[in-house]
C-alpha cells in the first residue's frame with residue numbers, strides 16, 4: 001500500500017484558530033496531518049535560535065515547532081493569512097510567515113495557501129489550489145474543503161455554547177483571558193495562567209469562544225479605526241463580555257506591536273472592571289506570575305465581597 005503523505009502542522013500561531021479546518025482538510029484528502037507536540041523548553045530554545053531577536057515570543061515558538069517538524073514530514077503546512085475581509089489586515093508577522101520560514105530553513109518543502117481578501121484571494125479557491133497538490137481529483141478536494149469547513153464551524157459554535165453556559169454559573173468569579181488563541185492555549189504562555197486561575201477557584205472565560213462576526217461588530221464600539229483582525233476579535237469579546245465577567249487579563253507576548261496599542265486602548269476605554277496586564281517574555285518565571293494572579297483575584301474578591309477559599 002502506498003504510504004500516506006505526511007503533512008506537518010506547527011502547533012503555533014493560527015493553528016489554534018483553524019486547527020479543525022486544517023487537520024480535517026488534510027485527512028479528507030488522504031494525507032496524514034502530523035501536529036508538533038505541545039511547546040516545551042527545547043522547542044522554545046530552538047525557535048529562539050532560528051529567529052531574529054526582534055521577533056515576538058509567539059513567532060519564535062512557531063519557528064521552534066517548524067524546526068521540530070521539518071525532518072519528520074514530507075511537507076510543512078505554513079499558510080499566509082493576510083486579510084479576512086476588505087476592511088481588516090492581520091499582523092505583518094502572520095502575512096510574511098511562509099517567506100520567513102522558507103528563508104530560515106533552506107530547502108524546506110512547504111504547503112501553503114494565501115488568504116488575502118483585500119487582494120481577491122478567497123479561502124475556498126486557495127484551499128482548492130492547495131488540495132490539488134495532495135489529491136488530483138477536484139471533486140474529492142471540493143468535498144474535503146466543504147466537510148472540513150462545516151466541522152470547523154460546528155466546533156466554534158460548540159465552544160461558544162459551552163462558554164455561554166459557564167457565564168451563567170453564578171457561583172464563581174469569572175475572569176476573561178483577552179489574548180490571541182496562540183498565546184492563550186500555548187503550554188508555556190497561557191496554560192500556566194489558566195491553570196493557576198483555576199487553582200484559585202475562578203472560572204476562566206476565553207476571548208476566542210465568541211461569534212467572530214459579533215465580536216468584530218462589538219469592537220467598533222471601542223474603536224472604529226482598528227484594522228488588525230485578530231485584535232478586533234479580542235477587543236470585541238471584551239466589549240461583549242464586560243458586563244458578565246469580574247476581571248480581565250490582557251495576556252501578551254513580548255514584543256507585540258498590535259497588542260501594546262490595543263491593550264492600552266482597552267485599559268483606557270473599559271471602566272469599572274479590574275484589568276491585569278501580563279507580558280510574557282522568553283525568561284518568564286512562574287513565581288512572579290502566580291503572585292500577580294493571586295493579588296488580582298484578591299482585589300476582585302474584595303470588590304465583590306467574596307471570601308476566597310484556597
Ligand code: SF4
Pocket residue numbers: 056057058059091092093094180253255256257258259
Ligand atoms: S500579533 Fe503580536 S503576538 Fe501575534 S504574531 Fe503579531 S507581533 Fe506576534
